[in-house]
Amino acid sequence: MNTVVRILRYVLPYKKNLFVSSGAMFLSVIFNMATVIIIIPLINVLFDPVYPTVQTVPELSIGTMKAWAYGKMNNAMAMTDPVTALKALCLLLVLTFFFKNLFQYAQSWTMAPAEQGIIRDLRHRLYEHMNRLSLSYFTDKKKGMLMARIISDVQLVNDSAIAVVNSLFRDPPQILVYTVLLFLFDWQLTLVVFVLLPLTGYILTKIANWVKRESGRLQESLARLTSVLEEGLSSMRIIRAFRTERFEIGKFRRENDTYYRTFVSIKRRRDMAAPITEILSVLVMVVILWFMGDAILSGRSSMSSGVFVAYIFAMLQMMQPLKHFGQTLNQISQGVAGAERVFSVLDIEPRIVDQPDAVDIDGFHDCIEYQDVRFHYDTGDEVLTGVNATIRAGEVVAIVGPSGVGKSTMVDLFPRFYDVSEGRILIDGRDIRDITIHSLRGLMGIVTQETFLFNATIRENIAYGEETLDGERLIAAAQAANAHDFIMETPFGYDTVIGDRGVKLSGGQRQRLSIARAIYKNPPLLILDEATSALDTESEALVQSAIENLMAGRTSIVIAHRLSTIKRADRIYVLNHGRVMETGTHDELLDIPDGLYTRLYHMQFQE
Ligand code: ADP
Numbered sequence: 001m002n003t004v005v006r007i008l009r010y011v012l013p014y015k016k017n018l019f020v021s022s023g024a025m026f027l028s029v030i031f032n033m034a035t036v037i038i039i040i041p042l043i044n045v046l047f048d049p050v051y052p053t054v055q056t057v058p059e060l061s062i063g064t065m066k067a068w069a070y071g072k073m074n075n076a077m078a079m080t081d082p083v084t085a086l087k088a089l090c091l092l093l094v095l096t097f098f099f100k101n102l103f104q105y106a107q108s109w110t111m112a113p114a115e116q117g118i119i120r121d122l123r124h125r126l127y128e129h130m131n132r133l134s135l136s137y138f139t140d141k142k143k144g145m146l147m148a149r150i151i152s153d154v155q156l157v158n159d160s161a162i163a164v165v166n167s168l169f170r171d172p173p174q175i176l177v178y179t180v181l182l183f184l185f186d187w188q189l190t191l192v193v194f195v196l197l198p199l200t201g202y203i204l205t206k207i208a209n210w211v212k213r214e215s216g217r218l219q220e221s222l223a224r225l226t227s228v229l230e231e232g233l234s235s236m237r238i239i240r241a242f243r244t245e246r247f248e249i250g251k252f253r254r255e256n257d258t259y260y261r262t263f264v265s266i267k268r269r270r271d272m273a274a275p276i277t278e279i280l281s282v283l284v285m286v287v288i289l290w291f292m293g294d295a296i297l298s299g300r301s302s303m304s305s306g307v308f309v310a311y312i313f314a315m316l317q318m319m320q321p322l323k324h325f326g327q328t329l330n331q332i333s334q335g336v337a338g339a340e341r342v343f344s345v346l347d348i349e350p351r352i353v354d355q356p357d358a359v360d361i362d363g364f365h366d367c368i369e370y371q372d373v374r375f376h377y378d379t380g381d382e383v384l385t386g387v388n389a390t391i392r393a394g395e396v397v398a399i400v401g402p403s404g405v406g407k408s409t410m411v412d413l414f415p416r417f418y419d420v421s422e423g424r425i426l427i428d429g430r431d432i433r434d435i436t437i438h439s440l441r442g443l444m445g446i447v448t449q450e451t452f453l454f455n456a457t458i459r460e461n462i463a464y465g466e467e468t469l470d471g472e473r474l475i476a477a478a479q480a481a482n483a484h485d486f487i488m489e490t491p492f493g494y495d496t497v498i499g500d501r502g503v504k505l506s507g508g509q510r511q512r513l514s515i516a517r518a519i520y521k522n523p524p525l526l527i528l529d530e531a532t533s534a535l536d537t538e539s540e541a542l543v544q545s546a547i548e549n550l551m552a553g554r555t556s557i558v559i560a561h562r563l564s565t566i567k568r569a570d571r572i573y574v575l576n577h578g579r580v581m582e583t584g585t586h587d588e589l590l591d592i593p594d595g596l597y598t599r600l601y602h603m604q605f606q607e
Pocket of ligand 1: 379383401404407
């Protein structure tokens with residue numbers, strides 16, 4: 001229930017649309033009813049030219065009221081000649097149909113912005129919320145889940161819960177009007193109809209579900225086929241080299257065969273649905289015809305041919321809204337389930353938020369201190385078990401240690417990607433948790449191993465996140481990052497669009513672009529996670545000198561892999577077992593006999 005109320009809250013902004021739309025619906029239903037009634041004299045004028053005389057004052061019972069209304073209608077018909085009446089009725093029928101459809105269209109026209117607006121708002125809200133969630137939330141497993149939430153679950157909500165709102169204003173009024181009309185025409189027959197309809201409806205839904213169930217299997221099979229294909233196409237070189245063509249072809253054939261078999265079975269099921277539906281409908285029709293015919297022949301019913309046709313017509317007209325409404329009811333549970341999943345994401349509180357009394361910081365002047373910092377991820381053991389470190393303004397500080405020891409984790413705590421579990425981090429004597437996140441992160445430029453470039457122009461990539469775009473400064477940044485020359489060689493220079501994640505650039509070029517981005521931002525503090533992957537010598541030299549330009553005049557915290565960075569560092573922190581084991585300059589650390597740094601150095605940096 002709570003979920004439904006929450007969905008309704010997204011519906012509320014569109015109440016004007018809902019209001020107008022239900023008005024249009026109401027008018028459309030009225031005209032629809034009129035079309036059914038016009039059919040009566042229309043058929044009568046053709047097949048029942050003898051009109052019963054009018055009854056005078058009606059008593060207050062449905063039977064006599066009905067007879068009175070029919071009588072009035074017949075009276076009017078008797079006064080005109082049949083051809084004129086036919087013409088007039090035909091014209092009237094066209095007009096009522098026209099207005100019925102006009103208002104029906106007006107209904108969906110005013111409803112469309114509401115339907116689509118709700119899904120847009122919900123999607124927007126979700127994405128906005130995801131941008132506030134703590135980074136710890138975005139593990140690989142969850143990324144797929146979040147994508148599903150924002151794409152398919154939101155769609156589910158649209159297809160169902162929102163459709164419910166739509167259908168609520170459209171179908172029940174129609175069903176109601178037709179039901180009343182049918183009961184007025186002939187209540188006994190209508191009772192029979194109302195026993196038959198739910199029964200056939202139930203059978204038809206079962207058939208539809210039976211077909212749908214298989215469709216899921218088809219989707220899965222197609223997904224597997226695509227993934228085999230994708231894997232095969234992207235590893236053609238390896239496949240040739242290992243001569244595994246036959247193996248790969250076999251894999252593909254198996255999936256292809258499965259897909260074929262599933263498809264054939266589904267097609268057979270689908271094809272069965274239509275004849276079954278038709279036979280069922282005919283059965284229902286025949287039962288009704290038989291029941292009606294029997295009543296008329298035996299004289300139990302005095303239905304005119306006009307009423308007879310109008311009855312059938314009204315019943316057929318009622319089918320569509322009835323079917324829609326049935327489907328909508330079916331979808332409610334799906335929609336609510338989807339909405340619950342969406343809301344479960346919206347309900348996650350972002351853990352890293354500004355304190356109510358957080359202040360802006362406008363610069364970095366003195367030092368950063370890690371004081372007894374302990375940290376563990378949500379899953380797993382403590383990664384940092386009491387780190388102490390000091391970074392003074394203007395220094396280059398290197399962090400080294402075996403892989404997986406927590407170097408990146410230690411550095412990630414400073415921009416508050418994660419918050420310390422215990423201990424604290426101070427900047428100029430103030431706990432970083434007392435500073436607004438926005439101003440804290442504004443102080444630093446971060447260059448990581450994974451160079452992330454957006455599918456945009458080179459210019460936009462370098463100026464990413466900066467409000468002003470200063471052309472000269474941009475070129476200067478690119479020059480300092482040794483990127484200007486290769487940028488100029490691209491087809492449109494700074495306006496060249498680089499592909500997804502910068503695929504059209506080499507590894508070294510990508511790194512230099514992300515260095516240019518940091519130089520352009522010009523932050524007082526630099527966090528640098530040096531790439532470990534080897535570049536060719538020329539590229540390496542270009543990246544190296546770009547990094548030196550980047551570090552010039554800035555306080556830098558470097559997860560260091562390059563000997564040159566380490567040698568010039570003012571201080572090196574050697575991390576092991578979650579804490580700082582050794583501190584000093586390169587030379588000081590090498591003086592520790594059998595020290596960790598000495599061993600690492602000999603292992604990693606000697607060549
Ligand atoms: P380093 O940078 O020294 O190679 P990391 O800081 O990346 O080490 O990782 C330290 C430890 O924390 C590793 O054991 C790693 O598996 C774990 N770890 C890193 N990131 C996460 C995460 N998001 N969730 C859980 N564990 C993590």
